[in-house]
Structures are given as C-alpha cells and as structure tokens.
Amino acid sequence: MDLDLFLNDLQFHSDRVNPPDWEVNWEDAPLPYKLYRHLPGTLLSREIPFSLKDSALYQELDLNTISHFLWYVSGLTQYSQTSLPSDMDGKTETIQSFRRFAPSGGGLYPNELYIYLKLKELPAGIYHYDVAHHRLLLLRKGNFDYFLNKTLGNRSDVSNSFGAVIITTQFWKNFFKYHNFSYRLQGLDAGALAGQLLEVCKCFQFTPAVHFQFIDQAVNHLLGLKEQEESTYVVIPISERQSIMRISDCGEEISADEICKDIPLITLETYERSKTVLQFPAISQLNESSLMESTGTFCTLKPQQETYHRKPMFVLPDVKSLDVDLSRAARNRYSPEMDFISKEVTIYQLASLLRETVNSYFYTNDLDRENMENPRISLYGCLNNIKGIPDGAYLYDFSSHSLIQMKEGDFRWLLQTGMSLSNVNLHQIPMCFHIAGDRSHFKDSLGYRGHRIQHMEAGMLLQRLLLTASALGMNGHPLLGFDVNNCDHIYDLAAADKTTLLQIPVGFHRPKSWLTANILG
DSSP: OOHHHHHHHHHHOGGGTSOTTOOOOGGGOOOSSOEEESOOEEEOOOOOOSOSOOGGGGSSOSHHHHHHHHHHHHOOOEEEEEEOOOOTTSOOOEEEEEEOSSOOGGGOOOEEEEEEEOOTTSOSEEEEEETTTTEEEEEEESOOHHHHHHHTTTSBOGGGSSEEEEEEEETHHHHHHHGGGHHHHHHHHHHHHHHHHHHHHHHHTEEEOBBSOSOHHHHHHHHTOOTTTEEEEEEEEEEESSOOBOOSOOOSOOBHHHHHTTSOOOOOEEEOOOSOOOOOHHHHHHHHHHOOOBGGGOOOBOOOOOOOTTOOEEEOOOOOOOOOOHHHHHHHOOOOSTTBOOOOOOHHHHHHHHHHHHHTTOOOBSSBSSSOOSOSEEEEEEEOSBTTBOSEEEEEETTTTEEEEEEESOOHHHHHHTOSSOOSOGGGOSEEEEEEEETTTTHHHHTTHHHHHHHHHHHHHHHHHHHHHHHTTOEEOOBOOSOHHHHHHHTTTGGGTEEEEEEEEEEOBOOOSEEEEESOO
16 A cells, blocks of 8 residues: 555545545444453552642542542543434434543544553553543553663653653544544644643643654553554653653663563453454554664754744733643543534733744654754634734734734635535634644654654644643634635645645634533542
8 A cells, every 4th residue: 555645645635535425324333442351450549539730639640549549530421411403303313422521523533542650559550541440550660760771762761750651542433433534633632632741741740751752562562462453652750840852862772572672561441332343454554664673763853943934923912821730731621513603702811822822832852852942833823803813814923923914815715615514604704723734644754653752742732732622611623624725825835845734723702502410529
C-alpha cells in the first residue's frame, strides 16, 4: 500500500479511505474500555473531591492521591441519556453513554491508560487503570527504572519520578465505526487525553515529561500488548515538583532486540465483547511504519517562526490569568450540537480564551532541544460579531497577543457547506477555530510517526481550548467532518506549507436535552 497516498487521502479526500458500502455493526460493538481477566486488583478511593483548588487534599503522595489523579485524567465521570428528535412515526430514540473529561470521537475512547507506579502502599510495577471499576490491575511486578530509562533513550531519569503514565491505542475500539478514518481520531484522542493529564498534573503540582519518541517494541513488551491490536502512543514520566527531562543526546544507541531481553514476555487474558473483530491492514501498516526500533532514530525539531508581513494586526486587550477550577471546567465541558445560541462574545472574553489556551499549552517534551519556544501547531479562527474585531479569518499570534487578519469577510456559509453532517449551525456561533500544522506532518524528520505526533499535539491544544471555553461559560464542539481544502483556502495555508487538522466551533449554548448522573464523588 502507498502510505503517502493513503495519508494524503486521509487528510484531503477522506471519502476515499473508507469503503462506500461500509456499515457499522452496532450489535457487535466493542466496549469503550479494556477489561483484563484474572489479575490482582486494588480498588481506588471513590471519595473524589469536587474541587482541585484545595492543595491540602494532596500534600502527601499516597494511593488516595493517585486515585483522585487517575479519575480526573481518565475516569468515568457521568452516565448520560440523550433523546434524539422524533422520526416520522413519532418514536424517540434514546442514546446511553458513559462520559469522561477528555473528548473522544463518537464517545468510543480508543485509548487505554497504564501506569508504572512506585508507592509504599503498593508493590512497584506496571498497572492498568481499569476505568470500568476505578481500580488498578497489576500486570507486572518489579522496578523498571533502568528499563524505561533505556527505552526513552536516557532522556528522562525515571528513577527520580514516582512513575510514568503510558497511553496506548486499541485500534478496533473505533475502527469498528469509522474504519480507516479512525487513524486520525486515534492520534487526536490520545492527545486530548494527554492534554487532560497535563492539566491535572498542574493541580497536583506534579511535573510531567512528555515522550513521543521511545522504543515501541520495548514498551509494548513491558505492557504485554499484542502490537497488531494495541500500541503505545506516548510515555509520560511524572515526578513531584522537579523536572526529570534531560536536554541531551541519547548517547549509546540502544535497540529493541537488546532491551527486550532484559525482561520476560507476559501473556495476559482480556475480554472483548465484539464476537467478530475485522482486520485493519492500512492502520496496521501505518503503525508498523511508525515504530522506532532504536534510540538512534530519535531526534529534535527546530523551533518554527511564523512571520506575516503587510497583514492587518489587531492587538488584543491585556487580560488577567483566569482563576480556573479545573474540576468545575471539566465537569461542565461537553460538545454542544444544535444547542449553540447566538450570543455576543466580547473582545475581552476572546482575549482571555486565546491567551489562557495557548499560555497553558507549553509543556516539557522530547522534541524540543531547549524549552518549548514556539508551538508546532497554530490556532486560526473565523470570527464574527465581536466588537472591535472586523469579521474575518485570523491567526492568533501568541507572542504579541494579537490577531493577524488573513482575510476579511464572513466565512460561515462556506464553512457550513463544507460540513459532512448538519449537526452544528455555524451561523449561531461567533468563533469557529481551526488548528493547523505542518502539511507534511514532519515526515522528513520523524517519518510516518510525525503524523500521529502532530495529531496528538493538536489534541492537546484542543483540550486546553475546550477547558478554557468551559471556564468562560461557553463550550466547543470538535469536528473532523469538514472540508479541509475549504479551510486551507480561507487561511492561505498551502502557501505557508500548512494544513487544517481540526475544526472547533466555540460559543454559548442552551442546556442540552439529556439526563446525566455522576458516577463517583
């Protein structure tokens, strides 16, 4: 298969990547979480605090703290029932689902969360966070500092951390619905989950170090994964209040074959509700081509500079940092559809939304040789009816806290006609944001792995945008069913060698017609 052609179609002609006769078999759908069998488990505390602003709750690193931390990162937060409009015979369809704080395409949650943990109350080892039962399952007992240090190319000192979170993707969990298009969703979903983790770390005063580069076979071997079904996307060592990232070269090259000999293979039993699991050869081939087999393939990226001459610039007003209660913002976050209402957004609300979103985005990672100076992804937006800002398409320049006008005009009709579903009325929305990135997905430096890294970074920025919007009393709806070529044309992205990765309408909304119940807390 021509992977370059596939990725090009995935980005610019998404209708070509799925079979025209594809039908979703809802009766044989997988569970939205992974279930292991016959593993020792530790139940976590269900007395979850409704606020994370009281630092006295997590002064001591113990199992209780980890319980709160994991639930706010990836726990089941709500059970919801949503009534859909009546059809011709007057019947109303009700959809039931479990919700989490980070969004996921179709609410399918293809990502799993594992944690290497070193606590006094538990045996040191590799655990799976069992979302369905809010507990930890022990996969492998032992101290794996040395193993993980080598796997990460010695770029973090895991021995100075209390553990590491590992986020994986189970391919079937959303392939069953979205077929090959699920490949884009998997990276975005992993990024949104990682973005939620980084925000929760701030509340607990933890210091994370994000590793997009690692020896894949070694990490998958450590977790006992079947690589054709599930693979690791990101590894995040976490320490208490001190940085463990080393800004240096990897040193001596380490290979997958060499490191996997250090620990035995484990075979684990899981339960899969789907009776028929189809093959996904395109995704399997892309995943295999994205794997890193040795630390010799690790690299850093040069900081990117964006300069736009002779473009109108609108300096936004200086605003104070928002005093955000993450727990409240996360609980109030959801994706409105036809619930958006036309309501004025002030220039001060816009300024707060943009500054808070981008300022909170900077994080320690293994792609930047120095501290992160310039994000590899950009935030654009089509703005309407905001006093002091002419209707138009803009780029947000975080360094000057300004909007650079790419084009003047009202683009809502063009954006509306480019949507594959009419589930959002863009004429009710004052801000339609677009996250854009390198058109080649950094293939020259990172190979095919660059595509999923870029989408993870887009997902991380997305989660910050959604949480900030929620803190301001608004919400956003992430969309992938849009005409990428339309958006690229609006912002002249091809000339800048960029492309649109995600569309997010943001605005005020009426309460949604659904019933919800908190699961814990």
